[in-house]
Amino acid sequence: MDVPGFAIVTGAGSGIGAACAIAFADEGSAGVALFDVNHEGLLKTQQTIQERLEKRTRSTSRADCRVTVHVVNVQEEEAVNAAVKAVATDFGRLDYVVNAAGIAMKHKGGVAFALTSDWKRILDINLTGCFFMLRASAEIMLKQEPILSAIDGRPLQRGSIVNFSSIQGVAGVPMSAAYTASKHGVLGLTRSASEDYAKDGLRINAVCPGYTETPLTTKDPLILQAMMERVATAVPMARMGSPQEIADGVVYLAGGRSSFVTGTGLLVDGGYMER
Template identity: 40%
Template sequence: MAGNLDGKTALVTGGGSGIGRAASLAYAGEGARVVVADVNVEGGEETVQLIKEAGGEAILVHADVSKPEDTQAMVAQTVEAFGSLDCAFNNAGISGGRERRLTADYLDEDWDRVISINLKGVWLCMKAEIPQMLKQGSGAIVNTASVAGLVGLTGTVAYVAAKHGVTGLTKAAAMEYSSSGIRVNAVCPGYIHTPMVQGIFDENEGYEDRVASRHPIGRLGEPSEIAAAVVWLSSDAASFVTGHNLPVDGGYMAQ
């Protein structure tokens, strides 16, 4: 059966876990060759293995998205392995810290760490990907923002600032490159069942139920539900969609 992304190459940062793993599998399911990029080599290898077991093609690249030399090498390795870079999902990210701190109490080192990965990391990825896509005259970039990129949350100011930055980066880059054949969009997930939030739930009894009740749909999302939106935004089915920050959030933003 023909996939929507047959013959294309997809690069996924943070592909070793959660949303990135689900997106890697979904891209492969649509026929794309997948480059799984992560600092977590073990998780990345597992994702590659899952893709291969399902009959797909994938490689792992070790890359820390906060390091420009890594993001440049990640794109170079992608093109070397598969000849092109058609879809880029800039998704790697960290939580704002398990300990919730108000803005005035937020630690400088936490601010720097979160901004360097969740905001600067997305820009560094785009900076490495766009020249290759310009050479090709085509490409689709999807960034992972969050509902925290659209509204405020308490106790995690750097995360909220970084994700608002990602929605801005997405719009600015879309304005600059859409006429050159490169679409740039973002997904804004609500709370999704992944290791990132599971760690927080495990330490705070009752928190998962409270979080679920904030979503009109009455539950958390699954990684595959974000992956479906990412694959759609990456495909020609979304050929007139660019500069869009798409909530995939069980109605969170409708309130």
Template identity: 40%
Template sequence: METKQQGIFAGKAAFITGAGTGIGRATALAFAREGAQVAVVGITATDNQETVRLIEQQGGRAVAATCDVTRPEDVQAALAKTIDAFGRLDYAFNNAGVEQQAALPAELDEDEWDRIHDINLRGMYLCLKHEIPLILQQGGGAIVNTSSGAGVVGIPKNMAYTAAKHGVIGLTRSAALDYAPQNLRINAVCPGYIDTPMMDRFTGGTDAGRAEVVAQEPIGRMGTPEEVANAVIWLCSDASSFVVGHALVVDGGQTIQ
């Protein structure tokens, strides 16, 4: 199928991790609607393929790559597949992440600490490390990293997750300074409570659990994956050309209470 030749990203290519579901899938679809060729990257092949199907259904072009972001060889292979398919890389949305099993700090298992940091922070570093040279070959572009509302405030019983998401913002700001002179803008997006499969796990999938989350949102509802996708598209577009190293909070006002 031919690449769409319309939209603000026409002729460009985007690499999106965690693209099999939720925010990642919504953002992959948004990039495709704006004309980008999309590498759909995630841990579950069937989820990736469904995102590809949805992109192709709307007239876009995509390729799927199964990838564990904690494994550098997986990240490199997924990027190589992207270059083989599209011949270039212009944008990356590093979105793969997992939630923590709630626990008080003194009761937090060391293995759980390591798991959260391996995926949510080390995986971010590995993706950045291998994406940056490819984007620079095109003369620049943009990268967005997924932090969280937990990247700007503390979350009770979520010390590992909160620390990792704070780390994502630090990583983003440091890398942004290093590459801004080379026309590569690096920013972060910080979602609040978004209605995704991860949120279903966080709330237990019950009406009571969802109501407890919604009660924390001044706007009176959870956000949608598409609302976060819109923020990512803006951060990658020329409309945000003077935005560098920023952590854009998309949370319905939750973190300013």
């Protein structure tokens, strides 16, 4: 997949973020920094990666890939700035940033009954947290030399940022106003930011996953029930995606195979948005 450089993945303690971190290590990254508020989850992901590296589960991985753990809340501006800077200094550069940290919530009774506190929390984590990470990373990436492709030696990029939107970044679903607004916002942020730096070799894209089996979608019965109904009736493939299937899209957007792609929202959704 051509991701030989150094990565940060937020939300790496669970679900899709964990799958992304594993995928970077599997595909030959030199280092992966794992960010999350969940320390236990981070350690689990780190251990999984280290076991895979030791066993050479994938021949593309590097035995000397560095995997570091950072308890960071993406809502906290100063903590994000400090952690991103520290990782870039430690690794020597920063090539890929994946902003997977996020939360979901349904408003019982719909938007008329949505709590202001819920609205603010979702926007703070899903949109503002993504902005904090993007800003801190872009500032560093813009100053570094482009990385070369591991496959054909072409100059790739100064850096590549992949944000997490959703099918709810392009369509609305019921009882989900705050989450849907946050994911539309992530797509807007991605498109505008990609224009700012397209000529500087800094690529900024988003992935828009469909219904994917992770703790986010399975731990809340209200979310799970709504999702199962939609999966049965509205997803052409009539199944949920796996975190690994989303991670494959992310690694594509991060690495050299997508060197002419910026500002896009890649749907990985079992055909949901094509209907």
